[in-house]
Amino acid sequence: MTEPAPPTAPPAPGPWQRATVLATHPETATARTLRLGLTAPVPHLPGQHYLVRLVAPDGYAATRSYSVASAPDDSGEVELTVELLPDGEVSAFLHDVLEVGDVLEVRGPIGGWLAWPGDTPALLVGGGSGVVPLMAMLRHARRTGASDLIRMVVSVRTPEDLYYASELPGPEVTVVHTRRAPPGDPRPPGHLRAADLPAIAPGTTAYVCGSSGFADAASALLVEAGMPVTAIRVERFGPTG
Numbered sequence: 001m002t003e004p005a006p007p008t009a010p011p012a013p014g015p016w017q018r019a020t021v022l023a024t025h026p027e028t029a030t031a032r033t034l035r036l037g038l039t040a041p042v043p044h045l046p047g048q049h050y051l052v053r054l055v056a057p058d059g060y061a062a063t064r065s066y067s068v069a070s071a072p073d074d075s076g077e078v079e080l081t082v083e084l085l086p087d088g089e090v091s092a093f094l095h096d097v098l099e100v101g102d103v104l105e106v107r108g109p110i111g112g113w114l115a116w117p118g119d120t121p122a123l124l125v126g127g128g129s130g131v132v133p134l135m136a137m138l139r140h141a142r143r144t145g146a147s148d149l150i151r152m153v154v155s156v157r158t159p160e161d162l163y164y165a166s167e168l169p170g171p172e173v174t175v176v177h178t179r180r181a182p183p184g185d186p187r188p189p190g191h192l193r194a195a196d197l198p199a200i201a202p203g204t205t206a207y208v209c210g211s212s213g214f215a216d217a218a219s220a221l222l223v224e225a226g227m228p229v230t231a232i233r234v235e236r237f238g239p240t241g
Helices: 089-097 128-143 212-224
Strands: 017-028 031-038 049-055 061-067 077-083 103-110 122-127 150-156 173-177 205-210 232-236
Touching: 017 077, 031 089, 031 103, 049 077, 049 089, 061 077, 061 089, 061 128, 077 089, 077 128, 122 128, 122 212, 128 150, 128 205, 128 212, 205 212, 212 232
Parallel strands: 122 150, 122 205, 150 173, 205 232
Antiparallel strands: 017 031, 017 103, 031 077, 049 061, 049 103
16 A cells, blocks of 8 residues: 555545445444545545435434545545444434444545644644544654654543544654643643653644643643644534534
């Protein structure tokens, strides 16, 4: 498999297409990653998302948006990580019912605001499931030898809540635990603070993703650290089920 550079501008999303579930694995007790084989692959930028549509036998349809966690490549496959939400009709099906070999309807890739072109300095700040689109950026940077352009700060409640736990750690990444830290962690549990942020290189764009409260707090810390508001891109995640 080769790792081509992503497109320099977000591609226009294609029509709805069929995607076959090739593999699944758990990230946490309430998060599951799906690897999908696309019928009509379209190159994506790290940070974009796909729509997933479920249609019931009676014609009722439910559509949800899920960020791409995988880096761009030429495999024709993408990975989406799904958080199981209370009473979520779509997330519950994708998390608990969907099996390898099943077929979904998807449309994408979509979004340009949070998309990283892959060749500019970036500070990634994610809270909880907000790490998903940022993981696509980190994976792309590592695969293309551009890790020096990326710095990442991830905020989670406990070690068990950390997505991509076996892959995420590295010199580019700082993990902040807000409720319970692992043994030996020199940082006591607590909310993200200014001291957790790395030095901000000139020309850096910040990509912030998480709940509305987390996004507001992280953005305020970045502004206090001297980052121009125009250099901060925010995507808020909300419970859509």
